[in-house]
Amino acid sequence: MKPHGxxxxxxxxxLAGVAAILSLVFILVVRGVAERAAEGTxxxxxxxxxTAIADSLRSEGGGVTLDLPYSAxxxxxxxxxxxxxxxxxxAGQTLTGYSDLPLPTAVPLVGARQLETLTYRGxxxxxxxxxxxxxxxxxAATAVITVAQTRLGLEAISRQITLTxxxxxxxxxxxxTALSLWAANSALAPISRMTGSMTRRGPGDLRPxxxxxxxxxxxxxxxxxxxMGRLRASxxxxxxxxxxxxxxxxxxxATVRAKAEITHRKLNKPEHKQAIRxxxxxxxxxxxxxxxxxxxAMVTFRADSLARDVxxxxxxxxxxxxxxxxxxxxxxxxxxxxxxxxxxxxxGDGILLQAAxxxxxxxxxxxxxxxSDITVRLTGGDTIRLSITDQGRGFGxxxxxxxxxxxxxxxxxxxxxxxxxxxxxxxxxxRVHGGRLEISENTDGGGACVSLVF
Amino acid sequence: MxxxxxxxxxxxxxxxxxxEVEDHRHYPAQDEQTVLRVISTADLGVFEPVLLAFQTAHxxxxxxxxxxxxxxxxxxxxDEGASFDxxxxxxxxxxxxxxxxxxxxxxxxxxxDLPEWANWRDQLFAFTQEPAVLVVSDAFxxxxxxxxxxxxxxxxxxxxxxxxxxxxxxxxxxxxGFGYLMATQDSRNSEAFWRLMEVMGRLNARLYCCSSDxxxxxxxxxxxxxxxVLGSYAAAQAADxxxxxxxxxxxxxxxxxxxxxxxxxxxxxxxAQAMIDFLLAYNQRPDLIDATGLPAIDSALFQSNTALRPIxxxxxxxxxxxxxxxxxxxxxxxxxxxxx
Numbered sequence: 119m120k121p122h123g124x125x126x127x128x129x130x131x132x133l134a135g136v137a138a139i140l141s142l143v144f145i146l147v148v149r150g151v152a153e154r155a156a157e158g159t160x161x162x163x164x165x166x167x168x169t170a171i172a173d174s175l176r177s178e179g180g181g182v183t184l185d186l187p188y189s190a191x192x193x194x195x196x197x198x199x200x201x202x203x204x205x206x207x208x209a210g211q212t213l214t215g216y217s218d219l220p221l222p223t224a225v226p227l228v229g230a231r232q233l234e235t236l237t238y239r240g241x242x243x244x245x246x247x248x249x250x251x252x253x254x255x256x257x258a259a260t261a262v263i264t265v266a267q268t269r270l271g272l273e274a275i276s277r278q279i280t281l282t283x284x285x286x287x288x289x290x291x292x293x294x295t296a297l298s299l300w301a302a303n304s305a306l307a308p309i310s311r312m313t314g315s316m317t318r319r320g321p322g323d324l325r326p327x328x329x330x331x332x333x334x335x336x337x338x339x340x341x342x343x344x345x346m347g348r349l350r351a352s353x354x355x356x357x358x359x360x361x362x363x364x365x366x367x368x369x370x371x372a373t374v375r376a377k378a379e380i381t382h383r384k385l386n387k388p389e390h391k392q393a394i395r396x397x398x399x400x401x402x403x404x405x406x407x408x409x410x411x412x413x414x415a416m417v418t419f420r421a422d423s424l425a426r427d428v429x430x431x432x433x434x435x436x437x438x439x440x441x442x443x444x445x446x447x448x449x450x451x452x453x454x455x456x457x458x459x460x461x462x463x464x465x466g467d468g469i470l471l472q473a474a475x476x477x478x479x480x481x482x483x484x485x486x487x488x489x490s491d492i493t494v495r496l497t498g499g500d501t502i503r504l505s506i507t508d509q510g511r512g513f514g515x516x517x518x519x520x521x522x523x524x525x526x527x528x529x530x531x532x533x534x535x536x537x538x539x540x541x542x543x544x545x546x547x548x549r550v551h552g553g554r555l556e557i558s559e560n561t562d563g564g565g566a567c568v569s570l571v572f
Numbered sequence: 573m574x575x576x577x578x579x580x581x582x583x584x585x586x587x588x589x590x591x592e593v594e595d596h597r598h599y600p601a602q603d604e605q606t607v608l609r610v611i612s613t614a615d616l617g618v619f620e621p622v623l624l625a626f627q628t629a630h631x632x633x634x635x636x637x638x639x640x641x642x643x644x645x646x647x648x649x650x651d652e653g654a655s656f657d658x659x660x661x662x663x664x665x666x667x668x669x670x671x672x673x674x675x676x677x678x679x680x681x682x683x684x685d686l687p688e689w690a691n692w693r694d695q696l697f698a699f700t701q702e703p704a705v706l707v708v709s710d711a712f713x714x715x716x717x718x719x720x721x722x723x724x725x726x727x728x729x730x731x732x733x734x735x736x737x738x739x740x741x742x743x744x745x746x747x748x749g750f751g752y753l754m755a756t757q758d759s760r761n762s763e764a765f766w767r768l769m770e771v772m773g774r775l776n777a778r779l780y781c782c783s784s785d786x787x788x789x790x791x792x793x794x795x796x797x798x799x800x801v802l803g804s805y806a807a808a809q810a811a812d813x814x815x816x817x818x819x820x821x822x823x824x825x826x827x828x829x830x831x832x833x834x835x836x837x838x839x840x841x842x843x844a845q846a847m848i849d850f851l852l853a854y855n856q857r858p859d860l861i862d863a864t865g866l867p868a869i870d871s872a873l874f875q876s877n878t879a880l881r882p883i884x885x886x887x888x889x890x891x892x893x894x895x896x897x898x899x900x901x902x903x904x905x906x907x908x909x910x911x912x
Contacts, residue, residue, distance in 0.1 A: 186897045192888025199693045202887035214896040239674045
């Protein structure tokens with residue numbers, strides 16, 4: 119059966135997909151938070167620096183002057199090697215620092231800080247501005263202090279964090295993928311368990327499934343059990359029908375044949391006798407055909423649930439030969455049995471094996487000329503071989519494979535009535551027992567050699 | 573001929589630039605492919621072995637070497653936009669400002685065996701470590717009299733003002749970037765600095781532009797002592813000029829590094845990078861260290877001698893370059909030293 123999709127695959131991909139999304143979210147969140155934190159750290163140091171500068175502003179001789187504290191700038195060099203710029207203006211006039219450093223867009227309130235990211239001297243800088251009132255109270259001026267720093271250190275930290283977060287995210291993804299695989303397998307374990315218990319069952323085992331079943335599979339198992347119940351009923355009906363049909367067809371034919379023989383004896387006119395003989399012959403063929411068709415149906419049916427009885431093939435051979443001896447004697451054919459002294463045991467279905475043997479031997483008798491010999495030879499050992507050799511017309515060079523096809527007969531048997539089912543039955547029986555049917559020409563004295571090999 | 577050519581070169585350089593050229597020399601390559609124009613504060617007498625060794629390693633590069641003062645070097649690049657391929661200076665603060673303000677290009681050196689602090693932003697590379705020392709004249713000091721720290725020096729100067737009047741030399745920090753760096757670092761490190769300046773001012777200290785002049789005057793007995801002299805120059809001169817001692821102050825001794833950077837106006841960038849690589853490998857060339865007398869970077873030294881205070885790169889060095897800060901520092905310095 120060609121599978122349509124796979125639950126395991128779908129489960130795995132869905133779990134792994136969820137893990138991938140979570141990993142991505144993790145990476146983005148960690149990076150975002152860490153970058154925010156690093157940015158916050160830089161902003162805080164810049165603010166501390168600007169505040170330290172603001173605190174050093176003092177008025178002197180009517181003007182404002184600044185004694186730039188050493189720590190105000192040196193603290194900016196403690197965590198990275200970024201470039202530092204600063205600018206101090208009082209009442210809009212540059213007091214000191216980099217006069218071309220852009221002033222904040224809005225003067226920050228005293229006690230508040232103004233954060234900006236701008237491009238200065240070809241690099242992106244983070245600028246923090248604070249303001250302070252300086253000078254005598256009457257005409258105090260507003261001083262704006264801006265301290266700016268490039269963000270290479272920040273970028274390095276951000277790169278480092280991104281790398282770490284990505285590493286952790288990927289490791290998580292790998293782990294989650296492995297776990298998804300495991301989860302998908304373990305979720306499907308009950309199905310595998312049930313599949314195992316179903317395949318381990320014998321061919322005729324149609325008992326309902328009683329294995330421990332997870333909730334989700336209960337409806338399926340119930341449906342399966344009910345289906346098997348119906349199948350069991352249907353099979354037993356078929357079996358009954360076959361047995362019934364065998365009786366119903368064979369018995370009346372036998373009756374008709376007996377009546378015809380009696381009639382044949384009573385009749386005197388040769389042309390009447392001839393007609394009755396032809397009738398008997400037709401009845402024989404019908405009976406034989408019906409028998410073979412039933413045999414074939416039986417083989418098909420029994421092969422589905424092959425019995426494994428231990429049998430001695432010698433007994434089967436003897437029984438079969440005994441049964442067909444009278445038919446052979448009618449044509450003065452001698453059936454020689456060559457059987458080993460030791461039992462030849464085989465595991466299988468006696469009825470089927472007998473049907474196979476009977477069909478082969480029946481064929482041999484049918485196609486053998488009168489007063490000829492048929493040899494039945496059984497050899498044991500590793501391979502069991504049962505050969506039936508006749509001195510008939512053989513297969514006329516026909517393909518051995520084609521004569522085992524249903525309703526196919528050899529090319530040289532037009533004058534003999536037959537159904538074309540005999541060798542098919544033998545072949546199927548051999549195959550269900552793990553063996554084969556071998557067809558060859560009889561090496562001495564023409565005729566055919568048909569062997570069952572197990 | 574050579575002297576005339578040299579004079580012409582000096583005159584032309586002087587005419588072309590606003591900054592003062594102290595010395596200039598062209599080192600033609602055997603097989604000239606490119607010219608590397610170096611502006612430096614290192615005297616030719618000191619730095620020539622490095623240049624010649626560089627040319628041995630790179631025989632296709634001619635070197636055009638211009639010597640100037642630290643402040644002039646800053647002015648040349650910062651204000652005048654003069655074009656050079658490498659700038660080497662002993663004023664770490666000015667070099668830091670050049671790098672901070674975007675006048676240096678980045679270069680990731682191939683392989684360096686230097687401590688992390690020797691490289692700032694891949695723009696500023698330190699390759700020497702030179703202490704600022706006190707140079708005392710043998711003619712004035714008996715061995716056991718030599719002051720070992722600033723307090724002893726102050727006490728000594730206060731004790732006998734007549735003896736030292738006009739016999740003390742130090743940098744004119746208004747003219748010398750290196751002197752300004754050392755003075756400002758001193759002022760950060762100790763209050764004794766201002767007391768010392770006070771005392772020096774009272775003794776009519778003489779002011780110099782350069783270490784070599786001070787060392788010469790000490791050696792010749794014109795000065796009793798010179799304060800904040802570049803130790804490497806003093807050591808180099810002590811080898812062939814007797815008459816003075818070198819004292820590393822035991823309370824603290826500032827240690828500066830000579831630094832190289834590639835100016836943004838660079839034209840021969842490849843040559844400049846080769847020069848940076850060469851300078852960064854300076855600590856693996858004992859022959860050059862011997863020849864120049866410039867000590868190479870050696871972090872272990874700071875552990876064995878705790879009085880040494882290395883000056884570190886960083887935005888802190890920008891503080892004393894602030895216009896107001898500089899003005900107020902110079903005002904204090906002048907009022908201490910020029911009491912006439």
